Amino acid sequence: MPALSFQSVSKTYPAKQAGTAAFRALDQVSFDVQEGEFFGLLGPNGAGKTTLISILAGLTRASQGQVLVHGHNVQSDYAAARRLLGVVPQELVFDPFFTVRESLKIQSGYFGVKKNDAWIDELLDSLGLTDKANANMRQLSGGMKRRVLVAQALVHKPRVIVLDEPTAGVDVELRQTLWQFIAKLNKQGHTVLLTTHYLEEAEALCGRIAMLKRGQMVALEKTSVLLKSATSQVLRFKLDGDLPAAVAAVARVTGRIVQVPVNNALDIETCLNTVRSAGLVAEDVEIRQADLEDVFLEVMNRQQAQSGALA
Numbered sequence: 001m002p003a004l005s006f007q008s009v010s011k012t013y014p015a016k017q018a019g020t021a022a023f024r025a026l027d028q029v030s031f032d033v034q035e036g037e038f039f040g041l042l043g044p045n046g047a048g049k050t051t052l053i054s055i056l057a058g059l060t061r062a063s064q065g066q067v068l069v070h071g072h073n074v075q076s077d078y079a080a081a082r083r084l085l086g087v088v089p090q091e092l093v094f095d096p097f098f099t100v101r102e103s104l105k106i107q108s109g110y111f112g113v114k115k116n117d118a119w120i121d122e123l124l125d126s127l128g129l130t131d132k133a134n135a136n137m138r139q140l141s142g143g144m145k146r147r148v149l150v151a152q153a154l155v156h157k158p159r160v161i162v163l164d165e166p167t168a169g170v171d172v173e174l175r176q177t178l179w180q181f182i183a184k185l186n187k188q189g190h191t192v193l194l195t196t197h198y199l200e201e202a203e204a205l206c207g208r209i210a211m212l213k214r215g216q217m218v219a220l221e222k223t224s225v226l227l228k229s230a231t232s233q234v235l236r237f238k239l240d241g242d243l244p245a246a247v248a249a250v251a252r253v254t255g256r257i258v259q260v261p262v263n264n265a266l267d268i269e270t271c272l273n274t275v276r277s278a279g280l281v282a283e284d285v286e287i288r289q290a291d292l293e294d295v296f297l298e299v300m301n302r303q304q305a306q307s308g309a310l311a
């Protein structure tokens with residue numbers, strides 16, 4: 001039995017006011033996550049990732065389809081399904097009146113878990129929160145609050161850990177601490193579902209990845225297969241001046257850095273010639289292997305071209 005099963009899940013948000021249209025945020029999304037997997041759910045802003053996680057966590061109802069957690073339906077068997085899940089939300093929601101330790105005790109109480117002090121100490125230690133155990137939640141920095149949210153999600157040792165952009169805006173140290181700890185739990189058999197915009201993290205951590213675009217699933221593959229499916233290499237160089245249109249159409253540009261997908265030596269020559277013919281000089285030219293960000297952009301652009309063709 002899969003740890004998570006999303007079966008033809010659709011979600012339509014009703015029109016906000018008369019005259020506006022209802023909005024279909026998810027359209028027939030189906031996939032399973034097997035027990036023990038580290039699974040990535042990727043997609044651009046507004047693709048529907050948080051909506052899918054809200055349905056999984058029982059915070060929003062699907063308009064159609066169903067979601068099962070170890071066979072328990074998140075609507076009709078909510079308590080059993082919720083107990084199996086540890087959800088780290090994207091937004092920093094917390095009660096300002098309690099200390100870190102108190103808030104973890106209260107959260108344990110919600111799940112009917114008692115005498116878990118040793119586990120709470122381990123959570124505090126693993127997430128670098130021991131010094132802050134008796135600090136009031138409102139005294140904590142944003143990064144520290146996020147650590148507490150992770151600890152809260154894990155107090156009842158859930159079999160499935162769901163992380164919705166847990167590293168958005170957090171420093172390098174927390175990222176490393178968090179991933180070490182989550183990877184350890186995953187090795188012990190906990191299933192992990194992660195959404196992130198940091199594709200480097202997803203590439204390093206996730207065994208399998210689903211990509212959503214405008215509420216539809218556009219890719220579902222092992223990470224290694226996705227990487228092999230990409231344009232084999234990327235030509236990278238620095239440039240001052242306006243990129244010729246033919247190169248700009250296919251390039252990923254970050255400041256002065258230009259990255260162009262290439263399949264062979266001819267592609268490389270053509271690209272550099274086009275730049276040279278425009279009177280520009282490409283500096284620090286190098287060729288690297290494609291990474292998950294290249295695959296992601298390729299999948300998203302392919303979808304754009306297809307939907308453009310259908311329109």
Ligand SMILES: Nc1ncnc2c1ncn2[C@@H]1O[C@H](COP(=O)(O)OP(=O)(O)OP(=O)(O)O)[C@@H](O)[C@H]1O
Nearest residue numbers: 013014023025043044045046047048049050051052
């Ligand atoms: N309560 C709501 N009412 C109406 N529309 C909503 C509601 N919640 C979300 N949406 C819309 O549904 C779409 C999907 O939103 P969602 O938050 O699931 O995307 P996301 O993939 O998590 O994006 P991000 O990466 O920005 O977090 C968006 O267009 C959003 O505006």
